[in-house]
Amino acid sequence: MAEWLNAEEQHAWRRTAAVMTLLPAALDAQLQRDAGLTQFSYLVLAMLSETEGRVMPMSELASTVSSSLSRLSHVVSRLEQQGWVSREPCAGNGRVTMARLTDAGWEKVVATAPGHAAEVRRLVIDAVGPCRVADLDAITGAILRRLDPAARMRANPMASEGASGS
Amino acid sequence: MAEWLNAEEQHAWRRTAAVMTLLPAALDAQLQRDAGLTQFSYLVLAMLSETEGRVMPMSELASTVSSSLSRLSHVVSRLEQQGWVSREPCAGNGRVTMARLTDAGWEKVVATAPGHAAEVRRLVIDAVGPCRVADLDAITGAILRRLDPAARMRANPMASEGASGS
DNA sequence: GCTGCACAGTTGAAGCATCAAGTGTAGGGT
DNA sequence: ACCCTACACTTGATGCTTCAACTGTGCAGC
DSSP states (O other): OOSSSOHHHHHHHHHHHHHHHHHHHHHHHHHHHHHSOOHHHHHHHHHHHTSGGGEEEHHHHHHHTTOOHHHHHHHHHHHHHTTSEEEEEETTEEEEEEEEEOHHHHHHHHHHHHHHHHHHIIIIIHHHOGGGHHHHHHHHHHHHHHHOSSSOGGGSOOSSSOOOOO | OOTTSOHHHHHHHHHHHHHHHHHHHHHHHHHHHHHSOOHHHHHHHHHHHTSGGGEEEHHHHHHHTTOOHHHHHHHHHHHHHTTSEEEEEETTEEEEEEEEEOHHHHHHHHHHHHHHHHHHIIIIIHHHOGGGHHHHHHHHHHHHHHHOSSSOGGGSOOSSSOOOOO
């Protein structure tokens, strides 16, 4: 790893790698402790909660949370067992399954969001400081374009046109 | 998640979250395909390969790769089974176990490093562009200081004082 | 030199992610 | 009308990570 990146690049990369290791662990710890949720399952609930009608096709939800359909299906099964999400067929399209946030799920998000947002603010937003939030946005945007040149930009629907819902 | 961060912050955070999801997956995919290694197990081998004598106490190695001792122990067991790492007691300190990179392990690192470094360069370094590498370093440094104010800065031993080893 | 506590590390069980294979629906070609 | 490919999921097995409990060593106090 040492010989193919220069010193500055290597240093930045190691820090990036450390952040990628520690930050998800820290956020998971807070959510697990306070709500018994994974960061990922919380994200699923949160994204549903922000959609018109709190319903979304599984595929679209998968894109929104940057995951495979398989992963999402497993997670939704667990969330369904706990009564926070329900599955229903899509009228007029037999191969689509809709995931719907239940009332209990909505309550769960409302109860969980402030603590999680505070942790995100503490560990990320306040850490980088207000002046550098734009830099963070630019850098992650650049990396995302490499990671996923085509689609999935639904996960960050700004900078471009209006979000025309589903 | 929407109501406790302003629009700019929220946008930056969503991109960050997407990167934290997709980047490890992309790097893992390359390593798995080309070398049958996890990003994490590769990191363990790589860090050992850069140490004087290619030996390190388990605890120190755990700090270096930002992981728990438990996780490291499991991974080292697997690496040991494949013949890339060996464990040995530490002369003069009965409760320390040393992890040593074997010759086969060294070969493995040498064979794997170029491809991995190229992927890191492609997805991260070149993506952010040469001008912004310093920004990336500053931002991840700031986040790291929040995540781990005290120790573990061994993973990025610059910018501060001399690393007085163990 | 014994006791008690903290450190270094290991282990086993449980949960989550990933992969490969399977089900069933849409729609296009003939 | 029929097949055939592509799509939208689901499912089960495998492997890695995490958590809690455990073993054994060093060391401070008495």
